[in-house]
Amino acid sequence: MAALEIENLGIRYGTRSVVAGVSLAVAPGTTVGLVGESGSGKSSIANAAVGLAPVASGDIRVGGASTVGRRAAARAARRRVQLIFQDPFSALDPRMPVGESVAEGTLATGRRWGREERRRRVRELLEQVHVDPDRAGALPGAFSGGQRQRITIARALAGEPEVLIADEVTSALDVSVQSTVLNLLRELQRTLGLSILFISHNLAVVRYISDEIYVMRGGGIVESGPTEALLDAPADPYTAELLGAVPVLGERMTFEEAATP
Numbered sequence: 001m002a003a004l005e006i007e008n009l010g011i012r013y014g015t016r017s018v019v020a021g022v023s024l025a026v027a028p029g030t031t032v033g034l035v036g037e038s039g040s041g042k043s044s045i046a047n048a049a050v051g052l053a054p055v056a057s058g059d060i061r062v063g064g065a066s067t068v069g070r071r072a073a074a075r076a077a078r079r080r081v082q083l084i085f086q087d088p089f090s091a092l093d094p095r096m097p098v099g100e101s102v103a104e105g106t107l108a109t110g111r112r113w114g115r116e117e118r119r120r121r122v123r124e125l126l127e128q129v130h131v132d133p134d135r136a137g138a139l140p141g142a143f144s145g146g147q148r149q150r151i152t153i154a155r156a157l158a159g160e161p162e163v164l165i166a167d168e169v170t171s172a173l174d175v176s177v178q179s180t181v182l183n184l185l186r187e188l189q190r191t192l193g194l195s196i197l198f199i200s201h202n203l204a205v206v207r208y209i210s211d212e213i214y215v216m217r218g219g220g221i222v223e224s225g226p227t228e229a230l231l232d233a234p235a236d237p238y239t240a241e242l243l244g245a246v247p248v249l250g251e252r253m254t255f256e257e258a259a260t261p
Contacts, residue, residue, distance in 0.1 A: 001064050003028045003195035004049070004081070004163045010057035011044045018044050019219045022058075026163065031189065031196040033210030033227065035203055035242065041219040042199045043086075046167045049197075050083045051075075062163055079108050082156035086168040088148035092140040098151050099136025102126065105158025125154040128191075129184060146177035150184060157188070165197045170205055182209050203242050207231055215239045 002025040011019035019041040026032045034042050047053035049060050049067060060067045065077040082105075085091045092101050099122045106113050106121060113121070123133035129150040131143075140148055149169060156164060166185065170178040186209065188194055200206050206213055207227055214224040215236065223236045234240045 001028075002026060002061070003030075003063060004197060005061045005064075006045065006049075006058070007061070008058035009045065009048065009055065009060065011041070011048055011053055012056040013054070017056075017219060019048075022216070022219075022221055024214050024221065024224065026195045026197050027211075028195055029189065029193055030211045031185075031198050031209050033206035033213040034197060034199045034216060035201065035206045035213060036216035037201055037242075040216045042201075042216055043167055046083055046165045046197070046199055049078075049081050049165055051078050052083075076110070079110060079159060080161055081163045081165060082108065082159045082161035083165045083167060084149075084152055084156050084169050087172050088145055088152055089140075089172065091152045092148060094140055096139070097137045098131075098140055098143070099126070101140075102136070102151065102155045102158055105155040108159030108161075121158065125157055126151070128157065128188065129154045144177075145173055146180055149173065149177075149181055153181075153184065153188070157192075161194070163195045163197065165199065167199045168201070169198075171200070171202070178205065185209065203231065203245075215242070 004026040006022060006024050009019055009022045010017065022045065024032065036042055044053050048055050055068045062077045062080045065073060067074055067077040067081065092098065102122045102125055103118050106118060122136055126133040126136060131147055131150055131154065143151065170181055173181065182205065185196060189196060198206065198209055210227045212225065213227050213230050215222050215238065217238050222238050223230065231243060234243060
């Protein structure tokens with residue numbers, strides 16, 4: 001059974017169709033890349049999975065349970081998915097200490113937390129993403145962009161998800177910081193057994209982190225397959241165009257393994 005399964009998904013905003021007939025699956029413990037140009041419908045799929053965009057047709061399932069609709073079972077299924085947003089600078093309330101922002105994420109578990117239990121959990125989560133837990137009382141402005149993105153990952157983990165959806169999580173960061181965040185996601189996947197849908201327009205980033213890739217254009221999937229096989233021999237001209245747009249100096253772009261500071 002897939003950790004996350006999207007079947008024949010359609011998304012409309014009013015009369016405008018933005019996603020039509022999209023099907024994809026994320027196997028347990030793997031990372032699937034969803035790549036395409038801006039406006040192709042990638043973020044709409046991410047938002048639909050957590051109930052932030054309307055589903056006009058099709059289904060989204062987590063561990064076999066549908067997330068679509070207003071019934072209690074659908075709400076419970078949506079809690080098993082957490083979304084990491086693109087911009088770490090706007091994802092955190094600038095007036096709220098980062099520890100409180102992470103603590104908010106525990107509400108998604110549906111459990112009651114005592115004050116001391118929540119405090120211990122916040123410290124644990126900050127340690128998991130390599131942020132000093134003694135800084136839990138600091139405001140977001142005291143942190144770098146990479147640190148803020150790691151804090152938003154901690155907030156997503158606070159909901160104890162089975163599936164993480166990372167929506168352009170490195171696009172606002174410079175290349176050296178991108179490597180740190182990507183390696184953190186890999187580390188968390190190994191230690192926590194997470195399944196990840198990684199959304200990006202950057203094929204170099206997707207190549208580095210993904211086991212499988214789906215290429216999206218104009219609201220639909222144009223091709224999919226194992227990462228290296230698909231990118232070494234793309235079947236669709238659009239994928240070849242995306243590969244041609246990757247900035248390289250002599251060789252294809254890669255990310256060095258970097259120790260998280």
